[in-house]
Amino acid sequence: MNDDVLAIETRGISKTYGAGHTEVVALCDASVAIPRGRTVALLGPSGAGKSTFLMAVGLINPPTTGQIAIGGVPVLDGPVALVNLRRFRRKHIGYVFQKSNLIPFLSARENVQVALELNGAPARQARRRAMELLDELGVAPRAENTPAMLSGGEQQRVAIARALANRPSVILADEPTAALDSHRGRQVMELFRDVAHRHGAAAIVVTHDHRTLEVFDAIYQMEDGTITGGLALPTDAYSSP
Amino acid sequence: MNLAVKDIQHNLGRFALTVLGIGMLLMIVMGMGGIYRGLVEDATLLLERIGGDLWVVQRDTRGPFAEISRVPRTLAHRLLAVPGVQSAREFVFHTIQRQHEGRPLRMSVLGLSWPQDKGQWLPLVAGRPLAQNHFELIADKTLGLRLHERIQLGKETYTVVGVTSGMASTAGDGMIFVTVWDAQVIQFDAPGEAIRLERAAREHRSRTEDIFLHQPLLAEQLARPTADLPAAASPELSAVVVRIAPGANQEKVASTIASWSDVSVFTKAGQGELLLKGMVDKSRRQLGMFRTLLTIIAAVVMSLILYTLTLDKLHSIALLKLIGAPNRTILGMILQQAIVLGAVGYGIAYLVGQKVFPHFPRRVVLTNEDLLRLAIIVLGISVISSVLGIWKAMRAAPNDALMG
Ligand SMILES: Nc1ncnc2c1ncn2[C@@H]1O[C@H](COP(=O)(O)OP(=O)(O)OP(=O)(O)O)[C@@H](O)[C@H]1O
Ligand SMILES: [Mg+2]
Numbered sequence: 137m138n139d140d141v142l143a144i145e146t147r148g149i150s151k152t153y154g155a156g157h158t159e160v161v162a163l164c165d166a167s168v169a170i171p172r173g174r175t176v177a178l179l180g181p182s183g184a185g186k187s188t189f190l191m192a193v194g195l196i197n198p199p200t201t202g203q204i205a206i207g208g209v210p211v212l213d214g215p216v217a218l219v220n221l222r223r224f225r226r227k228h229i230g231y232v233f234q235k236s237n238l239i240p241f242l243s244a245r246e247n248v249q250v251a252l253e254l255n256g257a258p259a260r261q262a263r264r265r266a267m268e269l270l271d272e273l274g275v276a277p278r279a280e281n282t283p284a285m286l287s288g289g290e291q292q293r294v295a296i297a298r299a300l301a302n303r304p305s306v307i308l309a310d311e312p313t314a315a316l317d318s319h320r321g322r323q324v325m326e327l328f329r330d331v332a333h334r335h336g337a338a339a340i341v342v343t344h345d346h347r348t349l350e351v352f353d354a355i356y357q358m359e360d361g362t363i364t365g366g367l368a369l370p371t372d373a374y375s376s377p
Numbered sequence: 378m379n380l381a382v383k384d385i386q387h388n389l390g391r392f393a394l395t396v397l398g399i400g401m402l403l404m405i406v407m408g409m410g411g412i413y414r415g416l417v418e419d420a421t422l423l424l425e426r427i428g429g430d431l432w433v434v435q436r437d438t439r440g441p442f443a444e445i446s447r448v449p450r451t452l453a454h455r456l457l458a459v460p461g462v463q464s465a466r467e468f469v470f471h472t473i474q475r476q477h478e479g480r481p482l483r484m485s486v487l488g489l490s491w492p493q494d495k496g497q498w499l500p501l502v503a504g505r506p507l508a509q510n511h512f513e514l515i516a517d518k519t520l521g522l523r524l525h526e527r528i529q530l531g532k533e534t535y536t537v538v539g540v541t542s543g544m545a546s547t548a549g550d551g552m553i554f555v556t557v558w559d560a561q562v563i564q565f566d567a568p569g570e571a572i573r574l575e576r577a578a579r580e581h582r583s584r585t586e587d588i589f590l591h592q593p594l595l596a597e598q599l600a601r602p603t604a605d606l607p608a609a610a611s612p613e614l615s616a617v618v619v620r621i622a623p624g625a626n627q628e629k630v631a632s633t634i635a636s637w638s639d640v641s642v643f644t645k646a647g648q649g650e651l652l653l654k655g656m657v658d659k660s661r662r663q664l665g666m667f668r669t670l671l672t673i674i675a676a677v678v679m680s681l682i683l684y685t686l687t688l689d690k691l692h693s694i695a696l697l698k699l700i701g702a703p704n705r706t707i708l709g710m711i712l713q714q715a716i717v718l719g720a721v722g723y724g725i726a727y728l729v730g731q732k733v734f735p736h737f738p739r740r741v742v743l744t745n746e747d748l749l750r751l752a753i754i755v756l757g758i759s760v761i762s763s764v765l766g767i768w769k770a771m772r773a774a775p776n777d778a779l780m781g
Contacts, residue, residue, distance in 0.1 A: 196699060197776045226701020237778055239693045241387035246378060251700050253378055282387065
């Protein structure tokens with residue numbers, strides 16, 4: 137892959153929940169193109185469809201229509217999977233969700249380690265890398281505690297460590313800093329940016345925190361399922377003006 | 378990292394209790410099978426230990442165990458005259474229930490045909506075989522009689538000289554072994570008053586019946602004990618056990634004896650059949666049904682447990698799918714827990730059973746074959762009962778992790 141290849145490319149994806157009079161159009165003809173190494177922020181009011189968009193790009197909740205390509209590989213055509221989604225997620229995508237989502241019966245370290253082992257890392261190596269990541273996020277002292285014994289912010293940082301564990305080419309974060317103080321929040325955003333730059337990954341971060349926006353390479357706005365704004369780049373063929 | 382083990386460690390207390398419960402349930406299944414096996418074994422062991430090839434009993438009876446059989450003492454001598462018979466042992470068998478040291482003592486009395494048979498063949502765990510033809514007995518340890526203990530049976534006192542293990546009748550009563558003569562004395566023991574009344578009746582007959590008037594010498598005999606009277610019937614045996622001489626044709630001997638109109642003949646296998654098909658059949662079938670039901674119950678309980686264990690983990694399972702865990706990982710986690718549950722439960726059942734079963738009133742026999750079969754069944758149950766949980770887990774969608 138070279139830098140010309142788009143890390144994330146969506147073409148007119150739409151998502152409709154329900155049917156008939158309960159129908160909700162959560163995503164409407166959303167197109168983005170994000171090259172490798174870039175970090176973008178996704179802003180928008182509650183209910184705008186930010187999480188829905190992230191779950192579509194993250195191959196968790198496929199769109200109703202539209203295409204998604206990751207790293208130049210077409211992966212979804214509407215709801216139809218063109219690759220083994222689970223394997224693709226494991227290898228290429230790292231998630232941090234609105235609520236911290238850790239496995240309650242595993243310690244902080246094991247939560248990170250399991251993602252590495254699932255991707256084929258030998259136990260010892262996975263363990264070492266998990267500790268490095270936790271250290272980088274400042275939660276190494278709590279490595280052997282289970283999620284129930286961690287604060288919301290600590291849980292969120294463990295989740296971030298897990299998301300970065302396999303050096304994904306796509307990082308998707310849904311309000312990752314909501315549980316963190318502004319200093320930590322900024323640190324995490326910078327971490328995303330650095331990881332993206334260093335590994336040639338792309339990151340989409342949903343945030344409400346306008347103080348950290350200068351960290352990002354671009355900003356998308358979202359309202360009623362429609363995306364506006366974005367990058368002014370030559371390869372940027374599908375984003376709206 | 379083994380997710381199944383991690384989850385168990387995290388919920389160790391609850392898992393331990395669950396596994397203990399399963400273990401107890403499996404122990405009962407195991408014990409039920411052991412009682413069933415013990416029943417069959419008690420019946421066959423008795424015949425096996427007594428030995429002999431043919432059982433000669435009263436005509437048209439299924440004695441001596443299944444029902445009462447009476448044959449005359451002389452039968453043994455008649456049988457010895459049949460070509461091909463090596464030995465003919467007198468066999469007396471009956472059950473008595475007496476009070477001993479304030480508790481009811483139910484025993485099956487087996488007569489040994491002294492002097493050929495002193496009980497050398499018995500599985501003695503203490504003491505010795507009989508050394509004299511009267512007032513010594515060998516008792517099974519389930520009766521709780523100690524070596525050298527004295528016990529009153531009828532008008533005589535007997536000393537326990539030997540203790541056996543595992544000698545019980547088909548009803549599960551512990552056995553005692555005495556000489557045939559003693560066995561008959563115990564069986565036909567009559568109170569003193571009854572004997573006096575019988576003697577008085579005899580004297581009355583001697584004055585009224587012609588035969589005594591014609592033969593005065595006969596009247597003199599009347600003062601002797603009933604059993605010694607030549608004219609009165611002597612106590613009878615339950616059966617005679619015949620051993621066939623080496624090289625002789627058992628079927629030929631059996632058909633010779635069967636042609637006598639006062640007795641019936643059974644082979645050892647036939648006698649075993651009578652015990653299993655007749656006497657213990659109902660309890661055997663009952664136990665079999667019970668065991669089957671318990672196995673089904675264990676399967677249902679395990680299914681429910683594994684299902685709830687999976688339900689509790691559903692969020693984690695969705696999350697694992699989300700971060701890309703293949704189905705094999707999730708299936709493995711549930712299956713491994715099921716097998717750990719089954720295996721540890723089985724282990725507990727076995728260990729606790731070893732401690733508990735010897736205190737059961739009836740013998741519990743755990744054969745390797747039965748243990749292996751149960752182990753395979755438990756393994757099968759573990760796998761089958763995790764199906765419900767696996768089905769639920771497979772239906773969990775990755776985005777379930779983001780809800781609720
Ligand atoms: N599973 C669902 N079924 C039906 N409607 C849904 C579902 N998930 C989301 N929606 C609807 O889709 C719209 C977009 O929701 P989404 O969660 O994407 O918003 P959001 O921008 O992430 O909001 P917030 O900032 O509050 O997290 C909302 O109107 C929501 O009610
Ligand atoms: Mg949201």
